Amino acid sequence: MPPTPADPGSARPASVINEEIRALVEAGGLGSDEYLRLLVEWEAAVRAQGVRGDVRPAA
Template identity: 75%
Template sequence: MPNTPADRGSVRPASVINENIRGLVDEGGLGSDDYLQLLVEWEAAVRSKGLCSDVTKAA
């Protein structure tokens, strides 16, 4: 079973994850397993920091 962000301990900052997402999109990786995993991780980072007001800015 794949690791979830909660399984890894600390959560990376949403801004770092967002940069990884943008890189995958630029490379045509939209919809890939890596992209989907990053979305899950990004959501966890946003929730952990209470950044819900910034959700529309990220992707």
């Protein structure tokens, strides 16, 4: 299971993580350990920021 960020309150913005996920998918990294780690980080960021209309779902 991928590690979760140590402090979800200090997570990077979900939009930034989402762009990294999209770039990784475009490069063929879907299903990689990095992809899974980014998904966990993205979810923590969304929770920390609250679900807002300006956050698009991860790729």
